[in-house]
Amino acid sequence: MTKVRRALVSVHDTTGLAEFVRALQAMDVLVVAADDTIDHLREAGLDVQSVESVIGAPALVGGSAATTMHPQLSAALQWHGDTDAMGEQMGFDLVVVNLAPFERTSMRRDLRESDVLDAIDIEGPAILRAAARNFERVIVVADPEVYPLVLEELEATNGDPGYEARRLLASRAFDSTAHYELAVANWFSDAEDFPTYLLRDYVKMADLQHGENPHQRAAYYVEVGARRHLLSMVEQLGGEDLSFNNLADLNVARQVASDFSIPSCVIVKHGSPVGVAVSRGGGEAFDLAFRADEASSYGGVIALNRPVDVEAARVISQHKFDVLFAPGYDDDARSLFAEHAPDLRVLVDRERRTKSPGEKDMRRVIGGLLVQDHDLELEEREYMETMTATSPSEKQWGDLLFAYRVSRWVKSNAIVLAHDLVTVGIAGTHSSRHDGLEQALAKAGDKAKGAMLASDAFLGYDDAVELAIDAGIAGIIQPGGSDRDDEITALCDTAGIPMVFTHRRHFRH
Numbered sequence: 001m002t003k004v005r006r007a008l009v010s011v012h013d014t015t016g017l018a019e020f021v022r023a024l025q026a027m028d029v030l031v032v033a034a035d036d037t038i039d040h041l042r043e044a045g046l047d048v049q050s051v052e053s054v055i056g057a058p059a060l061v062g063g064s065a066a067t068t069m070h071p072q073l074s075a076a077l078q079w080h081g082d083t084d085a086m087g088e089q090m091g092f093d094l095v096v097v098n099l100a101p102f103e104r105t106s107m108r109r110d111l112r113e114s115d116v117l118d119a120i121d122i123e124g125p126a127i128l129r130a131a132a133r134n135f136e137r138v139i140v141v142a143d144p145e146v147y148p149l150v151l152e153e154l155e156a157t158n159g160d161p162g163y164e165a166r167r168l169l170a171s172r173a174f175d176s177t178a179h180y181e182l183a184v185a186n187w188f189s190d191a192e193d194f195p196t197y198l199l200r201d202y203v204k205m206a207d208l209q210h211g212e213n214p215h216q217r218a219a220y221y222v223e224v225g226a227r228r229h230l231l232s233m234v235e236q237l238g239g240e241d242l243s244f245n246n247l248a249d250l251n252v253a254r255q256v257a258s259d260f261s262i263p264s265c266v267i268v269k270h271g272s273p274v275g276v277a278v279s280r281g282g283g284e285a286f287d288l289a290f291r292a293d294e295a296s297s298y299g300g301v302i303a304l305n306r307p308v309d310v311e312a313a314r315v316i317s318q319h320k321f322d323v324l325f326a327p328g329y330d331d332d333a334r335s336l337f338a339e340h341a342p343d344l345r346v347l348v349d350r351e352r353r354t355k356s357p358g359e360k361d362m363r364r365v366i367g368g369l370l371v372q373d374h375d376l377e378l379e380e381r382e383y384m385e386t387m388t389a390t391s392p393s394e395k396q397w398g399d400l401l402f403a404y405r406v407s408r409w410v411k412s413n414a415i416v417l418a419h420d421l422v423t424v425g426i427a428g429t430h431s432s433r434h435d436g437l438e439q440a441l442a443k444a445g446d447k448a449k450g451a452m453l454a455s456d457a458f459l460g461y462d463d464a465v466e467l468a469i470d471a472g473i474a475g476i477i478q479p480g481g482s483d484r485d486d487e488i489t490a491l492c493d494t495a496g497i498p499m500v501f502t503h504r505r506h507f508r509h
Contacts, residue, residue, distance in 0.1 A: 003159035004139060007094035010034040010127065012101060013144055018044035020147040027154060029094065077130040077138060095131040096141045099124040099180050103225065106187045120184055125177040135170035136163065142176040179224065198371065205231065209241040218244040227356040237329065238338055239345035246301065246323050246345065253303035254325055254349070256409045260305060265289040269300040276406045277422040282326070283312030288422045290319070293443060301325070308333050317341040325349060375408065379502045387489045392475055392498040396452060400477040400500055403454035408506040414456035415440040417448060417473070424451050434464045441471045450474045457505040458482040462491055469495045479505040
């Protein structure tokens with residue numbers, strides 16, 4: 001490892017470059033620049049040498065005629081501190097390179113495919129790799145954000161930051177080239193729904209308070225290039241740092257709330273809704289959702305699709321919740337939370353973009369991923385079929401559709417009981433649908449009488465339907481498709497209650 005004496009600079013992003021080079025020259029570093037970079041630096045009043053003047057030929061060629069880098073430049077990046085003539089004249093101790101903005105270019109709709117192909121950087125990645133591989137002798141800088149840190153290290157160490165700093169910068173350089181190649185490869189494979197190689201790139205957005213349990217460390221990573229993500233355009237107004245479980249529950253809560261266009265509230269605990277309601281306003285919707293299952297709501301995550309006023313804030317702050325997610329809060333509500341619920345993680349949602357229709361649902365398994373389309377399709381009433389002689393009233397239709405929509409977000413086997421657009425009993429994760437129904441009815445108690453029942457998959461046995469009828473359930477909605485559909489329909493006809501088939505299931509394992 002040697003003191004920095006010569007630097008090669010070739011960038012597309014010129015942010016902070018002139019100031020960085022000026023500081024290098026103040027340290028007696030000879031700066032050699034390539035292509036448009038030299039024009040930018042000279043316009044800033046800096047006297048720098050060109051690559052052409054050093055090696056006698058252009059090192060970087062843009063456009064469709066892009067070539068690999070010049071052999072002499074390659075040798076200069078991979079020198080091992082030799083004292084021969086080549087080493088003395090051509091060795092670079094510092095390389096500053098960032099890559100052509102392929103991602104931004106490839107997202108433009110006004111470009112032809114040939115224009116996007118021309119935007120693929122050939123020499124930049126090669127230069128970064130060569131320099132990073134030789135990091136003990138060449139300091140490599142691939143990100144303008146680290147310019148101040150590099151200068152600070154150079155000044156503090158008399159021009160030689162040492163092994164650890166060099167290796168860290170090399171790691172950032174390889175991160176840069178790996179991300180770039182993924183972006184190019186994914187652009188080529190975009191036409192395939194399930195390509196042979198599933199290449200994804202993630203960047204850390206935040207360290208989390210802890211994982212599923214306090215002894216587990218955790219962080220939140222965002223998929224690079226995603227149209228939106230769980231915390232995109234989300235601001236935390238107060239409360240402690242978010243935990244792994246907070247985000248897992250928020251992922252469900254915000255999706256349930258977004259399923260409804262009228263004011264709604266959902267409370268999620270352990271990855272499944274425990275109370276959901278729609279009403280005339282957000283505050284009333286919260287009150288109804290909370291009363292649907294007060295015990296299970298304790299310490300849960302609340303999501304509303306309407307702003308929170310001071311009256312709703314006053315009610316919410318009287319109970320223990322971990323996270324509150326809403327599109328806005330009035331000033332009095334913010335003040336009230338800060339004073340009376342300082343630990344509540346208050347999140348304001350300003351995201352207005354919708355989910356990309358081509359986005360995939362991925363679940364980690366041992367050594368791999370399960371990948372599928374997201375379950376985004378909501379059945380419309382006109383495509384459902386009433387199987388019984390008795391048809392639902394308009395009020396019953398409202399509760400049936402509401403309950404079925406909620407059931408999509410409850411872990412299977414899912415049973416949802418609803419009355420007056422409020423859940424009165426929710427059960428999931430049972431291996432037996434009969435057991436799940438028993439739990440939902442137990443939670444509902446007397447509220448089961450007159451409620452509508454939704455099941456995320458077919459009710460395959462008549463004993464479950466008999467149990468529901470005996471408890472006073474007034475209507476059933478389910479996908480249908482069981483071998484015993486006729487028997488189940490006959491039971492509902494005898495009881496005089498409607499049963500609707502949606503002809504599509506919504507398992508959520």
